[in-house]
Amino acid sequence: MTLSRKDFFRHSIYSLGKTVLSVGESVREAQASLYGASLQAEPAGELEHDGRGGDPEREAGAEPASGPDMVARVDNRHCMARSCGCFSCTERCEAGAIILVMGEGIRIAASLCTGCGDCYRVCPLAPEALRLVPRG
Structure with missing residues (x-):
């Protein structure tokens, strides 16, 4: 079987991507078991902001x-x-x-x-x- 250089790298990167995703999933599972239910993603939009750009308290020091x-x-x-x-x-x-x-x-x-x-x-x-x- 002959593999072009382009195909070699394409398949290598694809395999690497699959490995990274599977490692990421394993890490997520380990984190979930470590932290349990106390580690939940906050729903998007949880924080309210008036849209004026910046925090007056922070800008005032x-x-x-x-x-x-x-x-x-x-x-x-x-x-x-x-x-x-x-x-x-x-x-x-x-x-x-x-x-x-x-x-x-x-x-x-x-x-x-x-x-x-x-x-x-x-x-x-x-x-x-x-x-x-x-x-x-």
């Missing part, structure tokens, strides 16, 4: 309210982790409450979130992509 009664919420429609590899919040979260789901964005385990606000402070797209909201 005010810190968001933080504490144990607050929890981080993500809107993956605006999150850069979904498409360009921004890992600012996942690297900053000392509680380990934020994980990256390839092709989807980030997920936050509310049960692990301490409400400290570190993720909000490092997020380049907060408050559109990430906010602190009251628990509940």
Whole structure:
């Protein structure tokens, strides 16, 4: 059997893609068993924004309210982790409450979130992509 160079690379990349997808599915299953039901994707549009572009409190230098009664919420429609590899919040979260789901964005385990606000402070797209909201 003779394979052209083009076909060789096409089949190799296809096989690699299938492998990446199967590994991704295994990782998702492991994360689901590790975090259980506490790690659920937030429905799109969970965060409300008035569309004026920017957060007046953040622009004025005010810190968001933080504490144990607050929890981080993500809107993956605006999150850069979904498409360009921004890992600012996942690297900053000392509680380990934020994980990256390839092709989807980030997920936050509310049960692990301490409400400290570190993720909000490092997020380049907060408050559109990430906010602190009251628990509940």
